Amino acid sequence: DVKVTQSSRYLVKRTGEKVFLECVQDMDHENMFWYRQDPGLGLRLIYFSYDVKMKEKGDIPEGYSVSREKKERFSLILESASTNQTSMYLCASRPSGLYGYTFGSGTRLTVV
Amino acid sequence: AQSVTQLDSQVPVFEEAPVELRCNYSSSVSVYLFWYVQYPNQGLQLLLKYLSGSTLVKGINGFEAEFNKSQTSFHLRKPSVHISDTAEYFCAVSSNAGNNRKLIWGLGTSLAVNP
Numbered sequence: 001d002v003k004v005t006q007s008s009r010y011l012v013k014r015t016g017e018k019v020f021l022e023c024v025q026d027m028d029h030e031n032m033f034w035y036r037q038d039p040g041l042g043l044r045l046i047y048f049s050y051d052v053k054m055k056e057k058g059d060i061p062e063g064y065s066v067s068r069e070k071k072e073r074f075s076l077i078l079e080s081a082s083t084n085q086t087s088m089y090l091c092a093s094r095p096s097g098l099y100g101y102t103f104g105s106g107t108r109l110t111v112v
Numbered sequence: 113a114q115s116v117t118q119l120d121s122q123v124p125v126f127e128e129a130p131v132e133l134r135c136n137y138s139s140s141v142s143v144y145l146f147w148y149v150q151y152p153n154q155g156l157q158l159l160l161k162y163l164s165g166s167t168l169v170k171g172i173n174g175f176e177a178e179f180n181k182s183q184t185s186f187h188l189r190k191p192s193v194h195i196s197d198t199a200e201y202f203c204a205v206s207s208n209a210g211n212n213r214k215l216i217w218g219l220g221t222s223l224a225v226n227p
Contacts, residue, residue, distance in 0.1 A: 043202070
């Protein structure tokens with residue numbers, strides 16, 4: 001069964017910490033995405049990548065960076081976590097062409 | 113620019129009743145349309161998609177949606193819902209022109225099925 005795996009379901013970090021959220025897909029997909037999901041705001045795109053070492057800013061990239069050194073892995077980095085980054089983070093991947101996304105189960109991050 | 117509007121943020125319904133979740137979009141080019149479902153504390157799962165061809169699309173779990181180009185709508189329907197259909201439902205659109213890597217998302221509709 002193909003899947004997208006996010007390394008943590010729940011994470012609690014302190015303000016100012018550097019936080020890494022990891023996402024791995026086993027489907028050889030070219031495109032990978034990081035979203036955050038907040039009540040009433042839906043899904044907001046943080047960053048996406050359409051190839052190894054390639055990245056593009058989404059709608060809310062401030063305070064985040066990403067890394068894609070290998071095709072299967074896409075990491076989201078919070079350089080200095082803040083309480084307003086408390087959220088559900090969703091990773092997704094998609095092959096080139098007319099396909100939908102495959103999502104991971106999400107990481108619920110709490111910054112205290 | 114494209115946008116997606118889900119007209120109802122919450123839809124309460126009784127078990128075995130029919131349900132329609134409404135989605136309208138705006139786009140100056142042809143689009144592809146998707147419905148996703150998110151069960152509590154999980155990621156999103158593809159329910160169905162419209163790419164071309166028949167405007168009535170059937171998906172998983174007995175859901176279907178109809179693409180109406182003149183009304184720019186893609187409403188999701190199920191003739192008889194179950195308690196297990198309680199979830200958040202998201203409509204999304206992707207352009208078929210140029211870079212179509214990203215989806216544009218609606219804000220979601222929370223379906224609550226009551227016994």
